[in-house]
Amino acid sequence: MRVVIVGASGNAGTALLRRLRAEPDLDLTGVCRRPPTPAGPYADVTWHPVDIGSDDATDRLAEIFSGADAIVHLAWQIQPSHDQRRLYRTNVLGSRAVFRAAIRAGVPTLVHASSVGVYAPGPKRAFVRETWLRTGITESSYSRHKALVERMLDEIESDHPTLRIVRLRPGLIFQRDAGAEITRYFAGPLLPTSLLRFGRIPVVPRHPGLRLQAVHADDVADAYLRVLRADVRGAFNLAAGPVLDADIIGRAFHGVPLSVPGLLLEGAAALTWQLRLQPVDRGWVRLALKSPLMSCDRAAADLGWRPETDAVSAFRELLTGIADSAGTDSPPLTNDPGLPGRPGGLLRGRLPGNP
Known part of the structure; x- marks a missing residue:
């Protein structure tokens, strides 16, 4: 199975590479703006330097995605927080380029790194499921961008029903x-x-x-692997207790x-x-x-996922x-x-x- 990971050099991407490199049947390709030194978790990966917010990103990504069995889209920019135009360029327009390239290349599976930030305000003494309203927290540009990108995926799911789309929505990711x-x-x-x-x-x-x-990055990586191995669609909340x-x-x-x-x-x-x-x-x-606080019952039931x-x-x-x-x-x-x-x-x- 050939898996292309966009944003493979960040927090979640590093943990995901550690996990996937242990799988003998996976051929890994990494895409990021500045490829890392090919050592440690970044070894045995075919790297491509691409700025997903650039004007030619869709064309370049479609070529890289050709022949892939799955795309995992992790790329997201947090800083510089004083340059909102740059963040929108990467997070929203860059995600659009990734999705368009996946469709053009005919990739059968697209896995997107969403977040608890996609959800509307919610309870702090109860747990919401994946069906909770996805309008984000208005005052947070991070949250607004997450909600915008998921709306794109809603439209893609409607227009391309054969494309398997999975969204993982973790809490804070620590390692x-x-x-x-x-x-x-x-x-x-x-x-x-x-x-x-x-x-x-x-x-x-x-x-x-x-x-x-919160959830450990290694447990998030395990969830991604389970998604790649299973025939599932839709969204999954990910968090550990307490x-x-x-x-x-x-x-x-x-x-x-x-x-x-x-x-x-x-x-x-x-x-x-x-x-x-x-x-x-x-x-x-x-x-x-x-x-809101998230229920992770679906990840446990459909993926067999439980944080270690x-x-x-x-x-x-x-x-x-x-x-x-x-x-x-x-x-x-x-x-x-x-x-x-x-x-x-x-x-x-x-x-x-x-x-």
């Missing part, structure tokens, strides 16, 4: 190798990451909406929960983002406060990776200290949330 990347994308250079080596988070913000689901909130994190990491109003969380994010002190705008806070790593352990592994600036030889996961969102980048005038 040690993503430590440097997640710090760069979501925290910025002012976070005292070395303090996390002691396994302590002194103060944990508490709010009724701050109840989030739900992460201030009390659970406080107990696990010796922290004190501190009640914080949502408006204060959003205002602090907006102000520090505008001042270029950190890379996360208020939309990310709004997404965290409003996104619980959410607290996955979070602990990520924090270790953040403290150690863990990364890989892949450009998205690099621990290069000179990039925006890293201390060296700040010294060079490369501010968080900027190119």
Whole structure:
């Protein structure tokens, strides 16, 4: 089986390559803007450098996709958050190019990396199924883009009923190798990451909406493999227990929960983002406060999928990776200290949330 992975060098892509390379009957092709050094999880993969947001992306991708049995579309851009046009170009227009190329090449299976972010605001004390309204959280560009891309897939499913389309909607995806990347994308250079080596988070913000689901990247990769092997369609939620909130994190990491109003969380994010002190705008806070909790019953029933790593352990592994600036030889996961969102980048005038 020939599988082409678009966005194969990122957080989920790295874990997926680790998992798929263990399957002897799979021929793997990776597509990304900047191919990684072909070593470790990136070895034994045929790499193609393609910017999916470029004008010629559809033509180039269709040629690469020719003869493939499945396309896994993981590519997504989080930063630079101060350049919304660039994010739309990659996330929405780039996804359209991937889908058009898959149709043109006659690929029978298309697997898309969606997210909990596709869902409309929902409950924090109950779990929604895959049929929950998919209008996103308006204030979050990430969420709006996820909803737009799924609408494209709705139209493609209607127009091309023989194309098998699967959408995976995970919660937060954690692994040690993503430590440097997640710090760069979501925290910025002012976070005292070395303090996390002691396994302590002194103060944990508490709010009724701050109840989030997470899953280890290796468990997400296992779900992708199960999708490739099974004759399934539609959407699957992916998350591990327990739900992460201030009390659970406080107990696990010796922290004190501190009640914080949502408006204060959003205002602090907006102000520090505008001042270029950190890379996360208020939309990310709004997404965290409003996104629903997901039921994963369908993944268990139809895929036989159950996460091997619980959410607290996955979070602990990520924090270790953040403290150690863990990364890989892949450009998205690099621990290069000179990039925006890293201390060296700040010294060079490369501010968080900027190119």
